[in-house]
Structure formats: structure tokens, C-alpha cells
Amino acid sequence: MVFTSLNFLLFFPAVILLFYATPIKFRWLTLLVASYFFYLNIEPVFGLLTALITVSTYSCTRLIDKAEEDSKKRVFMYINIAIVLLPLFFFKYFIPINEGIFDMLEMYDMRWGLPKISFLLPVGISYYTFMAIGYTVDVYNEEMEAEKNIGIVALFIAFFPLVLSGPIERATNMIPQFKSGMKLDPANFSPGLKLMLWGYFMKLVVADRTAIYVDAVYNNVALHSGDSILLASTLYPIQVYADLGGYSLIAIGVSRILGLEVMHNFNRPFFATSMAVFWRRWHISLIKWLTDYLYTPLAFSFRKYGIWGIVLALMITFILSGIWHGATLGFLVWGILQGIFLSVEALANKRRSKLVKRFNLKNNFIYTVFSIGFTFVLFAISEVFIRAVTIDDSLLVFKKILFEPGPIFLDKTTWAYSFIGITILLLRDFREEYFPEKKQFFNSENIIVRFGSYLFIALTILWIGVLNGGQFIYFQF
Amino acid sequence: MKSFIIKVLVFVGLFYAADFIAGMVLGHFYIKSKNINLLNTNYGFSGNVKDDILIFGASELSHALIPHRITDKTGMSTYNLACDACSIYYQYPMLETILEAHVPKVIVLSSNQMNEESLGYVTKLYPFYDTNKHVKDLVDVLLPKEYFKLALNGYVYNSKLIRVFDRSNDNRNGYVPLHPEEIRIDPSDFEVLGVGKNNPITADTENYFRKFVQKATAKGVKVYVWVPPILQKMNGDYRAKMTAVVETTGAKIIDFSKDQYFLSRSALFFDQSHLNDDGAKVMTDRVMQILKEDGVY
Numbered sequence A: 001m002v003f004t005s006l007n008f009l010l011f012f013p014a015v016i017l018l019f020y021a022t023p024i025k026f027r028w029l030t031l032l033v034a035s036y037f038f039y040l041n042i043e044p045v046f047g048l049l050t051a052l053i054t055v056s057t058y059s060c061t062r063l064i065d066k067a068e069e070d071s072k073k074r075v076f077m078y079i080n081i082a083i084v085l086l087p088l089f090f091f092k093y094f095i096p097i098n099e100g101i102f103d104m105l106e107m108y109d110m111r112w113g114l115p116k117i118s119f120l121l122p123v124g125i126s127y128y129t130f131m132a133i134g135y136t137v138d139v140y141n142e143e144m145e146a147e148k149n150i151g152i153v154a155l156f157i158a159f160f161p162l163v164l165s166g167p168i169e170r171a172t173n174m175i176p177q178f179k180s181g182m183k184l185d186p187a188n189f190s191p192g193l194k195l196m197l198w199g200y201f202m203k204l205v206v207a208d209r210t211a212i213y214v215d216a217v218y219n220n221v222a223l224h225s226g227d228s229i230l231l232a233s234t235l236y237p238i239q240v241y242a243d244l245g246g247y248s249l250i251a252i253g254v255s256r257i258l259g260l261e262v263m264h265n266f267n268r269p270f271f272a273t274s275m276a277v278f279w280r281r282w283h284i285s286l287i288k289w290l291t292d293y294l295y296t297p298l299a300f301s302f303r304k305y306g307i308w309g310i311v312l313a314l315m316i317t318f319i320l321s322g323i324w325h326g327a328t329l330g331f332l333v334w335g336i337l338q339g340i341f342l343s344v345e346a347l348a349n350k351r352r353s354k355l356v357k358r359f360n361l362k363n364n365f366i367y368t369v370f371s372i373g374f375t376f377v378l379f380a381i382s383e384v385f386i387r388a389v390t391i392d393d394s395l396l397v398f399k400k401i402l403f404e405p406g407p408i409f410l411d412k413t414t415w416a417y418s419f420i421g422i423t424i425l426l427l428r429d430f431r432e433e434y435f436p437e438k439k440q441f442f443n444s445e446n447i448i449v450r451f452g453s454y455l456f457i458a459l460t461i462l463w464i465g466v467l468n469g470g471q472f473i474y475f476q477f
Numbered sequence B: 001m002k003s004f005i006i007k008v009l010v011f012v013g014l015f016y017a018a019d020f021i022a023g024m025v026l027g028h029f030y031i032k033s034k035n036i037n038l039l040n041t042n043y044g045f046s047g048n049v050k051d052d053i054l055i056f057g058a059s060e061l062s063h064a065l066i067p068h069r070i071t072d073k074t075g076m077s078t079y080n081l082a083c084d085a086c087s088i089y090y091q092y093p094m095l096e097t098i099l100e101a102h103v104p105k106v107i108v109l110s111s112n113q114m115n116e117e118s119l120g121y122v123t124k125l126y127p128f129y130d131t132n133k134h135v136k137d138l139v140d141v142l143l144p145k146e147y148f149k150l151a152l153n154g155y156v157y158n159s160k161l162i163r164v165f166d167r168s169n170d171n172r173n174g175y176v177p178l179h180p181e182e183i184r185i186d187p188s189d190f191e192v193l194g195v196g197k198n199n200p201i202t203a204d205t206e207n208y209f210r211k212f213v214q215k216a217t218a219k220g221v222k223v224y225v226w227v228p229p230i231l232q233k234m235n236g237d238y239r240a241k242m243t244a245v246v247e248t249t250g251a252k253i254i255d256f257s258k259d260q261y262f263l264s265r266s267a268l269f270f271d272q273s274h275l276n277d278d279g280a281k282v283m284t285d286r287v288m289q290i291l292k293e294d295g296v297y
Helices: A006-021 A024-040 A046-066 A070-107 A125-140 A150-158 A171-179 A186-218 A226-257 A284-301 A307-325 A329-358 A365-387 A391-403 A412-434 A447-464 B002-031 B036-044 B067-074 B088-101 B119-128 B133-142 B161-165 B203-218 B236-249 B277-293
Strands: B053-056 B078-080 B106-110 B222-227 B252-255 B269-271
Touching (some): A024 A046, A046 A150, A186 A226, A186 A447, A226 A365, A329 A391, A447 B002, B002 B036, B053 B088, B067 B078, B067 B277, B203 B222, B222 B236, B222 B277
Parallel strands (some): B222 B252
16 A cells, blocks of 8 residues: 555545544554554565564564673674564565576576576565664664563554655654654644645656656667756656655655654755755655764774775765665665765865855855756766666766757656646745745645645646556657 | 634535536537547547548557548548557447447457557546446446546546647547657667567456457458557467457458568668558558458448
């Protein structure tokens, strides 16, 4: 079950009714049952995995709490990290490694004795694995006590709004909320619904519509001109932002209606003026997780190397982030590029600050526009390696953009709908970035403006959103 | 809480009213649209189809047979009702609608209709859901959940807003030429045939394909199942099932899938599965030759 399905639109109101019909003391149980129903609805066998991770995490965190010596605590922490990482490695990396071995052996006319195995990747495995690891480390660091109720731990790991695509929440934020007696508060309904409405707009009007153009071009790179590929490559980061950003907003809105506060995942990333700022605004929950559990300990370990220690920590963090996204060479290159961009910025930071101060560039319009544009271009370049699937395709993309310009392939209707969606999205982000108190729509004090904006967005979703996926995939003909 | 519920109800009421009014306005223009993509559908469901030769299929056929070329030579009025990505679920209610008022002499049906499982494009039928019994029957059987969604006009006309008012039209009695200068084909495609589509053939697809051919032949229509020349290998299962249906109904297969005249001339193709305008002229002449040999004209 996904947020954009009709099933979810029936499931969620039913959950709300059940949730509020349940005595406060047992509301966590209602949410747990709903979460497993939601997750098992995708593939029943996946529920075994969340259950396994729950049991392991619960047991190990309890043992960490009870152990008196730090060495023992550390052993239990590592045991749990190993146990919860094992399925992630198996499901995510077994097939590519296995196929890599097959291909390598075949190059030398050798045959592997075992057959090729294929299976479905359990949806959301990366997200709940990271949440389980974070919780374990937090207990080890004594930032929180191990939860005594296994049901609450199970709910934290499988909580339905977050289980598929995050945000990657922290136990320190979620577990106290699950235990605090979730009360009916109508004040949460309106902001929750607004977040959901905007999330659906981003996902269905912007992301899914833009995907039609991007897919049409990227699925036939060899047949498209460099200019068409450049346009698709420019649109792709916007598509990803609207896709994951929209999905996150729906998750946050759903949680809010249930009375739970969840961290935001995106903060107007395309108005970032440097890569460092960009990464504080893009997939915030993942970056915060990587910063707290990977980058900071690494940077601390490498502190004797000064600025080069930071560079090393950045490179390792982003290479691992790339591999987390997927087990392909493209994701590895993506991670290396992010590491390089951030490292260069870190190394040039002092000089840049001096220049900004000397020429008073901080509020300079041209400098700001240039910085925003340059940051976007760097990110878009790295995203080519993710979207193009293989390295050969990525290189072909750059070759075509640089040396084979030509007429731009445009489907009028898809382009027009995409343009409407992207314009509304970027204008809203622009207003939030520079004029947060002005021209409010969803939060306007004028009821006509407020209701008018809800209606406009809801009707836009209904009339031009991609509601059944792929209805115009064939448009290039 | 009470105030919140009232606001939600007001919003739902306004939303439904706005959607209803917008749907009424768009529905008015939709039927009259001159858009290249909507024209064939509107004509097929208009109840005014009186042509002697009708052509049903998806893009491989909408760009392959030229009606006015056939009419000029045979004197028989012809309309190419094929439309991009439309599956047998689209063709069948259209055939039933046409047969209510008129029996054509010849129907050419693309064999791809057996191989293309494309429920997604049933959305093209939604504007006719309330007014056409055959469309309603099919949608209710195949997509029962759509009944609830179709209560909203925005869903019925989803993503059709711009097309309705886009009058750019290269449509000639249903034929949409693909211009030879826009070729999107790699010469190497002609050396080794691509893997080709291997869609699973569902019982529904097979059933509607059979019903289509049976319905037409039972009315005395001469049905030709046209196998396109494409630069891809053919799914054996699909060929066997399609042949079995044709053999039991008295229809006739006209097979260009191994026709070396086409398969050796890249200049006749737009891409791997579509002929360009030059290819369409050759194909139209070849099909007319077959009709002549069969005594159709």
C-alpha cells in the first residue's frame, strides 16, 4: 500500500477512527497493528524481517542497558548492528555482487556452479535498518534508556507513515511520543491535512509528471539530442525533490494528524548557495543520521590530520551514502562526487569567506543567483550518474550534452503540465525562502484566500496530476 | 472539533461543485475537440461512423494505413480509428458502438491487440462512461474500483485539459503521418532483430480479442488481422493464440512481420515499430492489393 493509492485513502481514515476509538493506553497497539497491516499489504513475508530486526534490537538494547562494563555494552551494540545490517547487505547487495562474479567468470569462460538467484528487495529496508541502528547507538551512548515494551520498539521500527521512505526518525524523538498517551487534538488535523495536500501536489503533479519527460529521454539517450538530454538532466533533480519531498510531507502530515511530530526532510534545497548548505536542506533525516553516527565519529578519529581529516571523513561518509543508495558504480561515483564537492568547499571555505567579506557579497543579488545556480549545476551533474543507470550511459549523456546539440524533444501537454507544477512549487519555495511572512496562502488569515488555495491545489491534483501512473508514457510517438 | 468538521464539509462541497462545473464546461468542448489525439476517439464513439473500411489498432497501425489513399483508389470510404497505445479494451466497446448503427464492409485489426496489455489507456474511454453503455460495461467489469473515482469530473478528464483546446492537427481521416525526416532509428537495428515485447497474455485480453473478431465476422464484416513489420522478434505465444482465434472465426491474417521488402529498408521506418509516411504509402498499397485479390473492390 502506498500513499498515492486509493487503498491508502480508505485505510488512513479507518486508522484514525480506530486510533481515537481505542483507549489512550492502548493507542500504540492500534498503530502497531495498522503499521503491520500496511507493511504486510505490500508483501507479507517482509513482515518477518521487521519482526526479526525488532526482536534483535529490543534484546540487544536491553542487554546494553543491563551490562555494567562498557566493553560488554559495546559488544552488544556491535552484535545488533551486525544482525540488522545483514538483511540489508543480503537483499541490497547480494544480487549485484553475485551477478558481478558471474560476469567476471564468464569473461574467462568459466561457469559458476550455483544458479543465479533473484528476489524482491524488501521495501523500506534501508530506512528501518538505519532507525534500528540509530536507536541502538543512542542506548549505548546513554542518550536514552532501552525501551522495556517490545511493542513500542516494534512500532518505532514499523511505524507506517515512515516505514517505506522515511524520514529516518530517531528513537529519542519517537518513542517518548508513542508512550506519552496520544490524545485527540483537532488542532493537529488542519496542519496535518495541509502538509498532506502539498505532499500530494509535489508527488502527483510535479514528480510523476516530470518523470514522464525524464524517463522518455533517459530511456532512449542514444536517440535524443544533447539539448533534450540537458533539459531532462535539469528536470531530474526537481523530480527527485518533488518525489521524495512530497512523499515525506505526506508522511509528516499523516503523523501530525495522529498527534506525532516527525522531523522535516527537505528545506527548499534549490535555494542553497553552496553544497554544504544544500546538504543541510536535502534529505535532512539521512544526512543528520550520517552526520551523527558516521561523519562525526570519523572526523573525531581523524582530528589529528586537521582539515585533511575532515576531507577524509567527508569522502568516506558520502561514498558510504552512495553505496547505501544502491549497489552500482553510478551510485559510487555519485558519492565520490558529493565528497569531492564538499571537500573542495571545506578547503576553500576560508578564502571564500574572505572574498565575501572583502567585496561585501553576502547580500549581493548576482552573487547569490550565481551561487544558487552553481550549486544546482553541481548537484544535477552528480545526479546523472544515478539516473543513467550505467556508467557508459552517464558518459554518453555528457558526450551528447557537450558535443551533440539538436532540436529539443517536447511534448506540449506533458511539458505544459510539468511547467505549471514546477512553477507553483518553486514560487512557493521562493516565497518561503525570502518572504516567509508575506503572501501566505495555506496559512492566510483571510478565509477566502485560505480556502481558495486549498481548492486550487486539490483541483490541480485531480485535473492534471498523474493519477494512474503512465497514462502518457507513449506520448513520444 | 465541530468547527473543523464544518470546515471540512464546506471544503468538500466547494470542491465537488467546482469539479462539477469545470467538468460540464470541459465536456462541452471535449466532444467538439479537433485535437489529433481526441479526434479518432470522438469519431469512433459518435454513433455517426458510416465508412466502408475501418482500421482498429494502436500506433503501429495509426501511422501505417492511409485512408484517403485507399478511398482514392477503391472508392470505398475509409477511416483509421487506431490510436496510440490503445488496447483491445478500447477497441471492443468502440466496435460495439459502431455496429449498433452501421456494418462496415472491411475491418483491419492490428495483431498487436493480442500482445499489448494496456489497461492504463482505458482512461481514454472515461469521458464516455456515463453516456455509452458498452464503455460502462467494460470499465465496470475490468476496473470496478473506477466506478467511485469516475464520480469526479477531474478524474474523467484528468490530463486532457490542454489537449481539448489544442487544435494542432495533422490527422487525415485518422491517419497520422510520421515524417521521414524525423527518423529515430539506428541502422544496426536492421542487422539483428531486437528482443521484442513478451507481454503475458491475460485471459481478458484473449477474450476481448476473440469477442472483437467474432462480433465483427458474425455481422458479415470481412476481418483482416494485420501483423505489422517491426524490427523486433515476435513472442511465439502471442502468435499462436492470435492464429487460433483467427482460424476459428473466419478472419484472415495478413502478415508483414517477415516481409523482407520492409525489413531491409530502413528508409520506410520511423523507429523500431512504426512506419514513416513513405512506409505507410507502401503498406497501404500492399494492403489494397490484398483487398483486390480477395475481391473486396
